[in-house]
Amino acid sequence: MDKLQRFRQTRRFLAVTILFTVILLGIVARLYFLQVVKGTYYAGVAEDNRLRIISTDAPRGEIRDRNGVILATDVPSFDIVVTTYDLKNSNQELGVVAQLTGAKLQTLKDTVKKAGVGPYTPITVVRNVSKVVALKLAEQEPDLPGIQLIMSTKRSYPQGTLAAHVLGYTGEIGDTELQALQTKGYVMKDTIGKEGVEQQYESLLRGQKSQKLIEVDAGGKAVKTLQEKPAVPGKSIILTIDVRLQKMCEKLLGNNQGAAIIMDPRNGELLALASAPTFDPNKFISGISSQDWKTWSARGSLFDRAIAGTFPPASTFKVVTGTAGLETHTITDRSIIYCGGGLTVGGRLFKCWIWPGRHGNEDIYKAYADSCDSYFYTVARLTGIESMDTYAHKYGIDKLTAVDLPGEATGFVPTPQWKLSKYKQAWYDGDTMNMGIGQGYVLETPIRNISIYSSIAMMGTLWRPHLLKASVDPVTKAETQTTPVVQSTLGVSTATLTAVRQGLYLVSKTGGDARIQVGNIKICAKTGTAETGTLNVYDTWMVAFAPMDNPTVAVLLMYEDSPYQRSTSMAPLLHDMLQQYFNLYGGKNGSN
Template sequence: MMSLTESPRLRLGVLGIVAFSLFAVMFARLWYLQVLAAPTYKVQAEGNRIRLVAEPAPRGRILDRNGKVLVDNRVSEIVAVNRAELNHPRQVLERLALLLGKPESELASRLDDPRFSPYKPIPVAEDVPKAAVIHIREQQSDFPGVVAGQVAERSYPNGTLAAHLLGYVGEVNDQELAQHRAQGYRLGDNIGKSGIEQIYEDELRGRPGIDKLEVDSKGRVLRTLGHQDPVQGDDVQLTIDLDLQKLAEDSLAQGLDAAHKAWDKNMLKHFVAPAGAVVVLDPRDGSVVALASNPTYDPAAFVNGIKPALFRALQDPNGHYPLTDRAIQGQYAPGSTFKLFTAIAALERGLITPATTIVDNGSLRVGNRIFKNAGGRAYGPVNLAHALTVSSDVYFYSLGNAFWAQRSRFGDGIQATAHELGLGERTGIALPYEAIGRVPDPTIRKRLHDQNPKAFPNGKWFSGDNVNLAIGQGELVVTPLQLANAYATFANGGTVYSPRVAQRVLRDGKPVREISPVVAHRVSLPPAVRDPILQGLVGAVAGDKGTAHGAFIGFPYDRFPVAGKTGTAQVLNKQDTALFVAFAPADSPQYVVTVVIEEAGFGAQSAAPVARRILDGIAGLAPAQVNQSSGVD
């Protein structure tokens, strides 16, 4: 049994052991912090007092095929405010707002904007007049913490020219930031939003500069520890020809204006002609030489952020959506320009020969429906070439009906040819938001009906649908680029290219990457198929009975022969869409020109004159004013 005198000794012993253990733990922790963990905490301490601040790099330029500048950078005078040095902020902002002609609240909101680094002066105004900059510098005591400087901003020396193709830049949004954070993007950075600016963002952006700053515990900058200059982005040289692009845009605008003045005899009003597109390709390698869309917009409006009222106007249906690039996003029934596809399908599969003749009496009965030529015209006996020249609907109605009647032998022959020539799928052009189009068939008809029975009330496919398809009507829709690329394939003898908009990437004027033509696939177009069709397309332009003859009167066919096809597509509750596709020289094609104008009537009257003016310029002639022409289809 333990005595009473031993109990205090035991307690003191236990207390000593506990105290020794606590001191041992404390000394071990101190040893860990001072010896083992010292390097780690040193790095953290350094991080607490060092800040890295990015300086945007000037973007690379965008050039045309001949080196002419399409997009550049310009110097903008800015006024910025250093919050750490801003004494009496209310009085300074009042004076600054008065000088700059801006609301004081706008300046204050800029200073509170979290996108800007707290360690650098915050820009509160861009494109400041030189007089205001000089005043701030001369009266610096009235503007403590206010500095004037210069920054590089995107510049578009040709105004709205090629706006849809070139695209625009804007401030990175949350989604883009999440996608590109690994590339060093930060809030407030600019990024390509559309067109070439978006697709070639990595090449154009450049490498941001870095300032390494030492700050105190309150975040005030003490000194600059290092600086790395920004490196300007690479230049991107396009396949576009600036002069031909201007010719295409001017010609399209004139064509729209001419259509506005023309009278629609069916609807008893002037044509609306709200919009249109032009595509010019080089069929030898798929290069895009011009790409025009109207209405258009000014990409410079997006520099430093577009004004909300202007952006709303660009979205207003009454303005016909100027941001939409109709050359690659517009989807239209191709009308009689699709007869090229039906002709190839019929010859390839042996449904007809070039000599097959059909008597065109102006209409064709299929079941209980009567299908008529435009205007009810009758062309008499026509073979394939002549049917293309005069655009005999009856001839191609007959082919569509025959394909359906013999579908067990030929399948969906017209649709198969359309797919071979690139319809119903994206062309692969290096531009964002390209539409896919649609080549309807019995399966697609059923799917459309199942998805939207109100818009597509009938889920079955009938002979009349095949008849309509043969002349480019019904649910068939194509983009102007798809149509141009298909004709380019025919023109070059069967090579389907992915249209190319850029040739190379340049650094300091020297190529660092070549962008070669891309062959998607090839289709068979033997002379027995190609020659009679070519004969018909040449006749459509140069022949006295050709549908485009009126638009090309006086053109120098002898030295610059042209082949082409007019088209007019009916649209529910709207005026007809006018189309025309041409390639030249017909015997050795170097250019394909496609024109599509919404609600403008016959392609021969509205679209062909636009193409004529463009081809005049290509042939070295002085382009004349676009006027409405004669012709049906």
């Protein structure tokens, strides 16, 4: 072999040696980078792949009536969660979930996409699946590495439709709600109170979620629990409601539209708060059928007429008119006004309800007993719209009662300025007269109406109507009692309120209204029959408090598009409400 060949072989050997050296150095450098420089990072990735943090909802606090009857509670259920890191074929695995649950595949994908969490954090995609679906999914779970079935709870209302408007219902958190509550730990698919006390006391009823650190196998399935922070249940709440009185009120309303309320005027506790027609809150948990939604929407079943319905108060408003007349010294309790069956003003005859009959001479006491329109037409006209408005405001008609429920509406007190702005018309004496008997433009809610009569019962003091009696700590079981609050005082003289109360007492002793009587208990009452604009269709009211000298209860019954032509026909129903109350609580101790 000549020198040239040896030189070439040597050069090739050196080249190969250098190449292998470079490759070896690259491998060593890469290993150094992976094990030393990035060692901590990749160890964390491996650990994250092996470990998961699972969060489950805490049981929601129970809702009970004042005697411990359960109105809302949690029952066992199943949820489906997705861990995106473990998904091998998202379309196929989520498709199985869609097929079993009836959910849309795209909806499931959107839920996962919008969750905004890391790949190792489970995302709830379907809540409250049935046992049948849970069993079917459990059978297929080994072939669905990214899908898990977990134990959960769902809301249940064991009394069905009873007190539905008071309780409200729960549902999945909406996008707008999530934006507002995200900083408080809420995430997509969380359950939240939507209406009623479920919404009002969400912060009390909602518990603290559990946190569990688990180890998973290569298929993403749990093999060991490493750490666990148990869930803390929400606080239970005790309502002022008595289900026995609530059932009676709802039975009296039946299939009609209206409201029924029983309230303790001494502290504002609502013993019953009913609105009709009603609904079953359980149907919101499993999903409302289109037929249920259609039926409820057509009848306004979800609308709480007790706190949000506004109606002409009719003759129940006459306590405001009488107060205005007496306080402005337009009349005294001895003033006599003649009722000839009507009153002609501006060429128009304003008929008393007794037309073509007549009441004759009326003082304020007899005018309340007879519910004489002519008397209160005259008082309103003489008093004037400014003073009428002043005392309507004093009674709070255009203010919220601040009852602890979402969605309360205010009533409406018309003024000449309002009429000119809205209708481009001047205010006439006839408008004031119509207002004086609770017709025309004036509107009240049932909750405000009973509050007005409760303030008369308490000689000018109005306690804020409320439903929360106490909350109960889930651990210590200690009760935190609600402190009743005086919402306002009327600023009306004792003499005026005494006269009004005496007139209301005579109502319960007169004619058909006397059927309200309960034994020898003195009852103050007032009826109202409001025109609706449809011939022979009325809204009817009756409100009362008792005993007159030491009131412990106020009751109200109101029908929209009433089954009765005259509100006096409701007296036996108010008798039943009062009789039931006194049977349960006695005439002395009241609801305390």
